[in-house]
Amino acid sequence: MKRVVIAFMAIIVMSQVAISQQLLKEQRMDWWREARFGMFIHWGVYAIPAGIWDGRQIGGIGEWIMNRGKIPVNDYQAMARQFNPVKYDPDAWVRMAKDAGMKYIIITSKHHDGFALFESEASKWNVADHTIYGKDLLKPLAEACKKHGIKLGFYYSQAQDWVNPGGTAIRRLTKEGWANPDSVIIDAYTKEHNGHWDWRQETKTFEQYIDEVSVPQVRELLTNYGDIAVLWWDTPSGMTDEAATKLQALLALQPQIITNDRLKRPNFPGDHKTPEQRIPNLADLDGTDWETCMTMNGTWGYKSYDLNYKSPQTLIRNLIDIASKGGNFLLNVGPTAEGEFPQQSIDILAEMGKWMKVNGEAIYGTKAGPWGLFSLGRCTRKDTRNGTSLYFSVFEWPSDGKISVPGLKNGVISARLLADGKRLRTTRSKDGVLTISLPEITPDPKATVIRVDVRGKVADKIPQ
Known part of the structure; x- marks a missing residue:
């Protein structure tokens, strides 16, 4: 019985050490992930x-x-x-x-x-x-x-x-x-x-x-x-x-x-x-x-x-x-x-x-976007005090002036261009697709970023 107790205590100690090491790694990696x-x-x-x-x-x-x-x-x-x-x-x-x-x-x-x-x-x-x-x-x-x-x-x-x-x-x-x-x-x-x-x-x-x-x-x-x-x-x-x-x-x-x-x-x-x-x-x-x-x-x-x-x-x-x-x-x-x-x-x-x-x-301090790859560009996200900021970087400016974002259940607070701060109109269809209306011409052909702030935390994975 004594051996069982000792073995059990050893497992607990090893687990605590592993958790401590992981916490230390998280602290060490914090600036790097932000950078x-x-x-x-x-x-x-x-x-x-x-x-x-x-x-x-x-x-x-x-x-x-x-x-x-x-x-x-x-x-x-x-x-x-x-x-x-x-x-x-x-x-x-x-x-x-x-x-x-x-x-x-x-x-x-x-x-x-x-x-x-x-x-x-x-x-x-x-x-x-x-x-x-x-x-x-x-x-x-x-x-x-x-x-x-x-x-x-x-x-x-x-x-x-x-x-x-x-x-x-x-x-x-x-x-x-x-x-x-x-x-x-x-x-x-x-x-x-x-x-x-x-x-x-x-x-x-x-x-x-x-x-x-x-x-x-x-x-x-x-x-x-x-x-x-x-x-x-x-x-x-x-x-x-x-x-x-x-x-x-x-x-x-x-x-x-x-x-x-x-x-x-x-x-x-x-x-x-x-x-x-x-x-x-x-x-x-x-x-x-x-x-x-x-x-x-x-x-x-x-x-x-x-x-x-x-x-x-x-x-x-x-x-x-x-x-x-x-x-x-x-x-x-x-x-x-x-x-x-x-x-x-x-x-x-x-x-x-x-x-x-x-x-x-x-870019700074962001996490991977929940949708994977978009045909028009990419998405990053950042947790905020009031919810989540989504950043849609558009590579190919849509000819119809609209971007469709499927599966986003969070309520939209605002949408705007980072280039000039211009507010953008958003609508949501019955099947939950968010549509963002864009200017006719892209502000930056290299990549134009649209920031969409939503309420609550966004899921890590959202199917397109």
């Missing part, structure tokens, strides 16, 4: 070649040039010494993010080439010790974020590292970079050496790399830069539970920090999922927090010749689509080696900022 929109920054010495090595355009994304171009470690490090971002203005970067309506910034503190944008005692392969610039790049960014009220997070490549010995390397065939005549030899070598193409990459074990580089550098990041909102792991290639446990233990240095799902799958799920370059379908969503990360053009790190930028309209509608499904949007900028945002990115951010200044309430 909905953030900036990703991929920056490093790969911005110097900007997609070109030895006179050749190297295929794939810019920050992978070392791997896809099979650049020897010594050559890559020699190139990196000239990194000198004299036009770097972190205050301007943060102001551009804020003016665009973004609430947080995630920057690549160390990408897969192992180069750290911060001064590190764990490896001299960093901006302060290895370049003519000679200064930590993250400290002034942290100061600017604090000044402007923007949350700061660090991306960190915890396993894959192509310069610090012992780091892993995801194997890429030589043809993915360029038509190297020695591709057969090189590909045979990388197959035998777990993706590595230079013997210098294998002079230490993965365990040594974790203990000597990854763990101490993450400790530095969580100790030397004030409050850090997010730690964004990437590519858990070769990760072990033991290595992941060591890294996860460091999170105690920043108890409020949020992490993603890329430390080691599936045993270390983090706080949110990270669909990359895509927006999930409704069927993909399982109630877990998620964040779509996406490029403005075709690359994360700067490539001088990638000018295939998405339009502001496309990116605004992506943001709306993501919010309508309950997710966050992390939109990338790849600065130049001099430390400037490309002009195309600046222009896109400015256009998105104009839209957000008018319509931001349809």
Whole structure:
């Protein structure tokens, strides 16, 4: 009997711990769910070649040039010494993010080439010790974020590292970079050496790399830069539970920090999922927090010749689509080696900022719309003191000047355009379809938002 009581008490304690942990997570995630929109920054010495090595355009994304171009470690490090971002203005970067309506910034503190944008005692392969610039790049960014009220997070490549010995390397065939005549030899070598193409990459074990580089550098990041909102792991290639446990233990240095799902799958799920370059379908969503990360053009790190930028309209509608499904949007900028945002990115951010200044309430702090997808656009919702605010973002302006909303049983308080505050007429049919009468011409072709305030809480799911 005594054993039964002890077992019963243990179950109660475990349940209470689980509830407590869930409550703590809800508190940690509160600002993130309110924010909905953030900036990703991929920056490093790969911005110097900007997609070109030895006179050749190297295929794939810019920050992978070392791997896809099979650049020897010594050559890559020699190139990196000239990194000198004299036009770097972190205050301007943060102001551009804020003016665009973004609430947080995630920057690549160390990408897969192992180069750290911060001064590190764990490896001299960093901006302060290895370049003519000679200064930590993250400290002034942290100061600017604090000044402007923007949350700061660090991306960190915890396993894959192509310069610090012992780091892993995801194997890429030589043809993915360029038509190297020695591709057969090189590909045979990388197959035998777990993706590595230079013997210098294998002079230490993965365990040594974790203990000597990854763990101490993450400790530095969580100790030397004030409050850090997010730690964004990437590519858990070769990760072990033991290595992941060591890294996860460091999170105690920043108890409020949020992490993603890329430390080691599936045993270390983090706080949110990270669909990359895509927006999930409704069927993909399982109630877990998620964040779509996406490029403005075709690359994360700067490539001088990638000018295939998405339009502001496309990116605004992506943001709306993501919010309508309950997710966050992390939109990338790849600065130049001099430390400037490309002009195309600046222009896109400015256009998105104009839209957000008018319509931001349809994004910030909203929940997924109850109807799923509308053919004319998307819907988000927000609980209020007196009921619910529904935000209908219209992409395709109806030719008949009307929008029909099925199944809404709540009484309508008001309907108006966010663009100019104009009140809109609403009627309800006998079968419960709400009709909103619109102006003849859309105020904003990118997306016009209609706010409909209703009494009471709206159901989570309403069939169309």
